[in-house]
Amino acid sequence: MKLSRREFLKISAGVAATSAALPLIQTVQNVAASDAAPRAPDPSTPLRAPARATYDEKYLHTVCSLCPSGCGLEVRVVDGRAVKVEGNPLHPLNQGVCCPKGQASLEVLYSPERLPAPLRRKVAKDVAANDIAQWEKISWDDAQKIVADKLRALREQGQAHTVALLHGNLRGQLRPLLQRFLNAYGSPNLISMENDLARLALFLTQGVNGYPIYDIDNARYVMCFGGSILESSQHLQKYLSGYGFMHRGQSNRAKLVVVDSRLNVTAAKCDEWVPIRPGTLGALALGMAHVLIKSGAVNESFVKNWTFGYDDFKDDQGKTHLGFKRLVLEQYTLERAQDITGIPGSTIAKLAGEFGSNKPALAILPTGRGDLLSGNGLSTALAISALNALVGSIEVPGGVQVQHYADYAPWSALPSDAGAEKARAMPRLDGAGADYPVALSSYQTLAENLAKAKPYAVNALFLLNTNPILDAPQGQRFVDALKKSFVVSFNPTLDESAAYADLILPSLTFFEMWQDDVIEGTGFAGVALRQPVVAPVRDGRNPGDVILHIAKQIGGAVGQALPWRDFLEVVKFRIGALGISWDDLVKNGAWSALVYNFAQPGSKAWSKVVGRDRVNAPKDGRYDFFSRELFAALNPSDDVACLPHFELPAEPANAAYPFLLTCQETMTQPRSCVGVVPSLQEIYGLQVGSRWDSWVEIHPKAARALGIKKDDLVWVESAAGKIRARAKLVEGIWQNAVNIPYGQGQYTAAQWGREPSTAKRVVGVNPLQLVSTSAEKISGLAMMLPTRVKIYK
């Protein structure tokens, strides 16, 4: 077609006129459509196109368990195969988003490392059987019978207390079920490897047995003391969305300050990073408290009416006790805080001024693995918590919230069993409750205790969601312990610890089994559900089902205490009391109370947020600066033991080991018991350009002094051992600190598409081989970081 110039101009003008009229026409169409269509829900306008008839497509919900956050997942299943994972939009914590771990979680489901079936060891106990050929497949009936026979025999011999279960993160009803099983059986040894310091701090001050929830969404000023809440924390997704809201969702943007020895991901995204000498966070908190008190920036009304131990006080014997105020004013001057932390006094004063004048302000305790394990961890946690009480940021919008739980159906009383009661009263293998008066567990002491049969020999040890040889300080010490006991691993892969087991009962993944999850991080109560979105890929089982089966086979009081056919029945029984529709729960994947009500001091609900779970301290609605729970447990000669204070880290300065090693978890680190996840290894050290490996972060000045260049292989050596990794020179680290990511050094049975010449069987190095195995004297927690090390090529 040929157009003349005139025709071209005319057509152009016509098209331009039509385009200009287009929005008007569309508006008319919209108005017509809105007038014609009822405003009632219209099921004919779903978000997604209907599934094609040629394949069976479903979207099903489950809950991730690769980190403690517990995000809801939506899984696209096509013809019975899970093909894509996204966040569940109806889960109140993550609301449709999920982190790289969730995105990569199908690699856990279809991992070639997963064991095919229950396995019995064929070779002698003194070797690591990390080759599948060293194991024989057995049936589930046979495997469970072996365990049940062993446990029944031990119980009949009066040795029930010599059975222990060491576990990592437990979800939903599995925790109380295991506790009930061991209580009924007669063992006190349900031993956790979780980092419970923040939980302990909340209990000892506020009297609530749970993790603190920080309402950073509504805070004006947020100060993170250590850790990296946007990378690895107990409620990761809560803080990721909260961070977005505090920076973008409010008209008056809040300020985020991160205090850490390292410019971690959270520090890189905050408004102000304050570098600090490793292990001295408590001294900073107390220095800030000094400024707040001295300048009159404390919330006098809250402190006077709703706290205990701020001022000196007299007990019922007339004896005067030291209060927090006098302790801080006398002992934690700005000069002292500056000397300990290495932060200029003017900066500490400025931070305190900002914290006291921007309300609500929040001081956040880290909850990642490897955080606050410095030997003064408990006193540090108490000091950081005290800042929130000083400014009245307890149970207010933008302050510290309490996690509420749903009102599950109560467990029935255990059947009377004098033998089990006597066995339960035996001391725990890790010293919790005896050597360590307010410990939840002291798992790192277990290796030595088991090897030395202290306080008694262990006859059967179960490992669930944990791999102590990798996850514990100097985990190799567990080898001797595992060789001496009958060991049953529930882990789905042949990891370092399972290689010393007698029996492996591989668990299913969260894509293949029924399990509930307690929604945490929101403050309000909620329940989420794992469900089999695909048929089991391997011949594994839900550990809850296995425990119930074994209980039945043991019989007697144990069988009576656990009468349920399977774990799904347990979940339905417990959730049944909530009055929610099971079908809706399956369809939506989550249920929650949706709204968090803040209790005012003195209200009826105040007793649920302050003092709720106290045992030996009064439930008088007061936050304890002077921990009455600690006083009751310790009977100390010095009041300082019950007050937030600072203790120098146990390991003294040593010229032979001039550097301080820290370890921080990355977002790409899943729980070790699921094995290696290749996509996560590909992005493991994105910020330093490292993958499928570990690295050591060193300050350039220190590196220059040692003649170390970028990517040099260097040795990092402590009194306990040495490891080798590539050096990464980073300005964002305290000058005599070095950091190695936590969680690598894991054995993998698979090639993962790597070149045979470069595919190492152990991916990266494990910094926990270098750290101390000591326990903090009150809480029993591992005192492992910072560890003194030296660096050389």
Added chain:
Amino acid sequence: MKKFFAITILLTIIVPFLPATPTVALPEYSTRVGEPCGSCHTSAAGGGLRSPRGQAWVAQGKLNTVPTMDESLKILGVKVTTDPADYIAPTPSTTAQGAPAPAAPLATRYERKMMLLMRLLEYGGN
């Protein structure tokens, strides 16, 4: 000239029916349901976490209307069992109930440390 009219008329008929992005400023969902972003999001500016109404709207399949708060709670299976009055402190002028109780005397109960451990193990979370 005939050619010009033919092409112009053709374009005028066809173009309005071609898929086009609305040129209004509000995001798609807000336009569709006729409510501001803050109806469904905790942030008035939209994006990020959803409010209960927003969650219910998603649960319903993102239809043309956002359920009311009462409808939303029903859709999401939430029964409000708390009494808002429980969360408000009584004013001291009307009753002494809201006044803080005096602190109880300090007591040592060293022998009860196993009881403390058992309480800590009763943790209700994951």
